[in-house]
Amino acid sequence: MAALTDLTLAQARDGLAAGEFTSVELTEAHIAATEAVRDLNCYILETPEAAREMAQAADDRRVRGEGGSLNGLPIAIKDLFCTTGVQATAGSHILEGFVPPYESTVTRQLWDAGAVMLGKTNLDEFAMGSSNMTSYFGPVMNPWQRAGDAAAKLVPGGSSGGSAAIVAARGALASTGTDTGGSIRQPGSFCGIVGMKPTYGRCSRWGIIAFASSLDQAGPLTRTVEDAAIMLGVMAGHDPKDSTSVNVPVPDYEAALGTGVKGLRIGVPKECRLEGTPAEIEALWQQGIEWLKAAGAEIVDISLPHTKYALPAYYIVAPAEASSNLARYDGVRYGLRVDGDSPQEMYENTRGEGFGAEVKRRVLIGTYVLSAGYYDAYYLQAQKVRTRIGQDFHEAWEKVDAILTPTTPSAAFAQGEKMDDPIAMYLNDVLTVPASMAGLPAISVPAGLSGDGLPLGLHVIGRPFDESTVFKVGHAIEEAANFTATPQLMAGGR
C-alpha cells in the first residue's frame, strides 16, 4: 500500500470509509510528514494536538455511523482564516498573537464536515504577494528544485504559498487558500498542484481577514481536480453574514467530473499571447489546446480586448480597498501596539513596526489613488476598466463555455529574485487577474514541466457560478497531461 501521505483526498476518504486505516493513523502520518518537511516553513502554526483530538473525534463519529463528507481528513488552513482559539496572523507582525474568538464560515463548514486541522499555513503578509517572501514569519520554500540546481531555493508562489507547498510536499491532503488576483492559482501552478478559485460570492468571506473585499475568494489547493471538487463542495454556500455571498445552489461538483468535454467550446484569447512569454509556456498552452481538441472539445479563437488593462487596474482597485481594510490595525484593540505620546504617534509606531514593506507600499498606493484630486483619474477609471473586462468575458460566453490560458508567464523563480522590482513581481498575476477582476471561477491544473524540470499549470476560466464546467475541463487536462512528477523535497522522499 502506498504511504498514507501519498493518497489523494478522495483515496483517503474511501480508505477511511472502507476501514483500511483510521483518521488517527492518517493524521499521525501527516503530522510526521509535516515534521519531515518543516524546513520548507509551510506553517506559521502547527496544531498537532488539535489535529489528534479532531482525528479521534472523527474516528469516534465513524464508529457511531456518523460523520460528514470530509470526516477524518487532515487538511491545512491558510493563516488568513480566523479559527476559534487558534492564532490568526495573516502573515503579519501586527496580528502576531491574535487569537480570534470566532470561526470563519468556510473553516466552520470544513470542521462540520469532519475535516481535521493540521495547522495554519504561511502566506504573504495580508495575502499581498506572489512569492510568499513578504511574510513576517519568513519565506516558504518551494518543494520543487530546478533540475541540477538544488542550491537555488525557489519560491512557492503566493500568497497561498504555505498552503500550496505543504500539499505538494505531501504534508496535507488538501489546504484552503484565498485568491485575490491569483493567490491560489499561481502557487498551485508553481508547486505542481491544483488550485481552484471559485466565483466571487460562492464562498463566504466572513471570518477571512480581508485584503481586497471585492476580489477576495476562498478556494482549495489539492493534488487532483477531483479533490478540489470535493473540497469546494464543502467550502461553498450562501452565508447571510456576508452580504456579497450569493444564494445559488451548490451543485455536486464531483459528479460533473466524469461527464467529459465533448462538444464543449473552449475559447483561446489572443490577448493572452504576451510578448516575452517563454516558448515552453506557449508550447504547453498549444499542447493543452490539442488535448482538449482530442477529447472532443471545439476550440474557438476569441478576443478579450481589455486584458492588457486588467493588471494595472487591479493594482489600483486592490490596494485602494486594502488601504481601507487595513485601517483597523491601529493598536487600539488587538494585535501589536507600540506606544507613543499621542494616539497619532501610537498609530504611526504601531503601523510602522507592524506592517512590512510590501503592505506599506500597497497602503500608500491605495491611499494615493483614493485621494481627493486623484480618485477620478485612478480609482474611478480602474472601476470603469473593470466593467469593460467583465463585458469582454460576457461577450465571450456567447461563443464559448470555458477559456484556456497558461496560469503564469513563468515557472517558479528563486527566493530573492524580483524583490527589488515590484512591477516584475506584479507581472506574475497578469494571466490570473482578468478572471479575478470579473469575479469568474478559474482553476490551475499542473500540465507539464519546464526545461528546468519545474511544474507549469494551465488555467481554465468559466462562467459565473459554473464551477462544474471549469472542473470538467480541468479534469480533461489532468487526464491528458498525466502529470505524475513529484517534487524533490517531499515527505517520504521522491
Add this chain to the structure above:
Amino acid sequence: MSDLLKGRTGEWEMVIGLEVHAQVIADAKLFSGAATAFGAEPNEQVSFVDAGMPGMLPVLNEACVEQVVRTGLALNAEINLQSIFARKNYFYPDMPQGYQISQYEEPIVGEGEIVIDLPDGETRTIGIERLHMEQDAGKSVHDRHPSKTYIDLNRSGVTLMEIVSKPDMRSAEQAAAYVTKLRAILRYIGSCDGNMQEGSLRADANVSVRRRGEALGTRCEIKNLNSIRFMRQAIDYEAARQIEIIEDGGEIEQETRLFDSGRGETRSMRSKEDAHDYRYFPDPDLLPLRLEQGYVDALKASLPELPEAKKQRFMEAFGLSAYDASVLVAERETADYFETVAEGRDSKLAANWVMSELFGSLNKAELSLSESPVSAPSLGGLIDLIADGTISGRIAKDVFADMFETGKPAADIVEEKGLKQVSDSGALEAAVAEVMGANPDRVADYRGGNQKLIGWFMGQIMKASGGKANPQMVNQLLREKLDAGD
C-alpha cells in the same frame, strides 16, 4: 427685513445651513445585531463587527432602513430607490474599523423640505438637500485616568441619519425653529427620540454673512451643538465675529469651529488646510441598496399625521391661531392630549386650559405631559363643569389646582368642597340687596355716574359667597338693581 444685523458699516444678512445628526430608534445597530439601548455598562453592547475585528463583515439591518425611509417621506423628500454605502476613511481611537460606513454620492434620500413656525405665527419653508445614513462612532472617555483614554464602543455602529438642509435660514431664531420642527417630525414618526442631552440629536451649523444682495460669503462650520439654546448662541456669536472681521478689513477663512458653552464663544478647531481627506469610495463589503417602489409606497401610507398637517387641521377644525396650533402640535403627545380635551367642547377654552393652566402647572412641578396627574378626560370633565355653569372659571382654577395635587376628578372635588356655583336667583337677589342696603353711599355714588363701582359691588358679593356666586348672574342682577334707581 427684521433679520438683518447692523454692523458699523451697514446691514448684514446671515446665511445658515444645518447638518443634523439623528440617532435612529431601532433594536439593533446599522450593520450588526448588537443592541442599542442607552445607559448600558460600557462595552456591553458590542459585536465583533462593531469592534472592527479582523474578517468581520457588515450586514445591513432592514429595520434601520425602514426608519430612514419613513423619515425621508415625512420630510416630503425624494426616496432614491438605489443608494450606495461608502467608506469615509479616517483614524480615531473610538472608530474601530478605521472608516465609517456612510453614504456619499448616492444617498438614500434626496431633496425635501420642512415648514418652520416662527414666533409671530409666520411660516417659512426650508429646503432639505439630502439625508443619508451612517454608523455612529464609539465614545472616548478622558476623565477616568490622568494619562489614559478609555473607549466605550456601545454607540459604535448605531444608525445615524445625517439630515442636511439647504442654506435657507437667515437667523438663529429660524435655525432654532428648524431644529424644533425637525425634532417634532422625527418624534412623531418615532425614528429618533430627539434627546439632545443624551446626544441622540446634534447639529453642525454652517454660518456665513453677506451684505444684502451679495453672493454667499465664506462659511465656517460649528460642530456638535447639543442644545437649541447653545446653537442660537453659537450662531449669533459666529455671525457677529465674522461681521467684525470683514468690517475690520479682514477675510473669513473657511474652517471648522467649536462652541465653548462656558464662554459663549466659538473657537477654531481646524482650518481648511487641515481638513481630512476622507477618501470616500463605495464599500465593497456591501451591495448597492435597492428599494421597491411598492415598499416605499406602503411606508408612506402607514405614516401618522405629521405636525404640519395637524397644525392646519387644528387651525381649521378648532379655529386656533397659527401660534397656538403650532405650540399644541409640537409634540404628538400634546396634540393627542389637546384633541381629547377639545373633542365635543369649546376648543378655544380647551386650548387655553391646556396651554396656560396645564403647561404652567407641569412646568412649575417639572413634570412632563406623560407624568401629568391630570389626564385629558379629567381636564375635559373640569371644562364641562364650567360649560354647564356648575362652577365658575375662577373656581375652576382652584379645582384644577386640587386636581393637580390629588389626581381626583373635578366633580368629586366640587362636591366634597361644596364649590358648586350659586345660580339660584332668589339667593343671589338677597345677596345683592344685602350689599346695596349696607352701602347706601356707594349706591348713590354709582347712580351719580360712577359706573365703575359695579366692580366693587361684584367683588363684595363674590367674597361673601366664597367665590361660588355665578358671576354672570350677579353682574346682571346688580345692573338691574342699581340702574333701576329705587
